[in-house]
Amino acid sequence: MPDGMTRPMLPAVEKFIVAMRKIFEDGVPEPDRWEMCREHLKEVIADPDVKAHAKDWPITGFNPETNRVQNLLFYEDPDYGFVINALIKKPGGFAMIHDHGSAWTIYGVLSGRERIVHFDAEENSDGTFETSESHAEYCEQGDVDVVKPWLIHSEFAGDEKSIAVIVRSKRSGTFKQYRYLEDGERVVIKGPEQVPYALA
Numbered sequence: 001m002p003d004g005m006t007r008p009m010l011p012a013v014e015k016f017i018v019a020m021r022k023i024f025e026d027g028v029p030e031p032d033r034w035e036m037c038r039e040h041l042k043e044v045i046a047d048p049d050v051k052a053h054a055k056d057w058p059i060t061g062f063n064p065e066t067n068r069v070q071n072l073l074f075y076e077d078p079d080y081g082f083v084i085n086a087l088i089k090k091p092g093g094f095a096m097i098h099d100h101g102s103a104w105t106i107y108g109v110l111s112g113r114e115r116i117v118h119f120d121a122e123e124n125s126d127g128t129f130e131t132s133e134s135h136a137e138y139c140e141q142g143d144v145d146v147v148k149p150w151l152i153h154s155e156f157a158g159d160e161k162s163i164a165v166i167v168r169s170k171r172s173g174t175f176k177q178y179r180y181l182e183d184g185e186r187v188v189i190k191g192p193e194q195v196p197y198a199l200a
């Protein structure tokens with residue numbers, strides 16, 4: 001168990017972990033595994049104890065010292081590698097255009113609302129990239145979005161603070177992902193910095 005993680009956690013989260021481990025044990029393949037995860041995560045973000053606990057979660061902003069956004073880290077599974085994170089955006093907060101590399105990301109909105117925008121990227125002859133919006137939708141409180149590996153996207157919080165509980169197939173920082181800059185450059189990023197936080 002990585003430092004800073006306290007067990008047992010809130011009962012709804014312990015139940016979620018048991019359910020996810022069973023899905024892995026049963027050998028449910030992708031993407032079905034993550035569709036099942038979506039249903040279990042809906043229960044977590046609707047749980048009254050989790051919602052009450054979330055009122056105290058700190059805003060996980062951009063850390064200028066590391067040049068990375070932060071995520072709270074509640075849990076990392078020792079056998080299957082999936083992690084449970086939270087991302088708390090202040091009103092009007094947004095992410096730059098990026099992908100999540102080879103990881104699956106199951107993104108549950110616990111409070112507030114997010115506008116999720118997908119992009120296509122075309123490579124120019126000089127190695128820069130042209131991104132264009134391909135799809136946009138709102139994720140409301142209680143909704144869970146399943147984000148496939150390599151999907152290029154951005155998330156925008158509305159007028160309220162937004163709180164998301166996120167399940168990732170592996171811990172950010174252990175694999176490569178890309179960010180697309182305004183000048184067309186594509187850069188490798190390590191993904192959100194992991195800030196251990198006790199969910200107990």
Ligand SMILES: [Fe+2]
Pocket residue numbers: 095098099100153154155
């Ligand atoms: Fe993202």
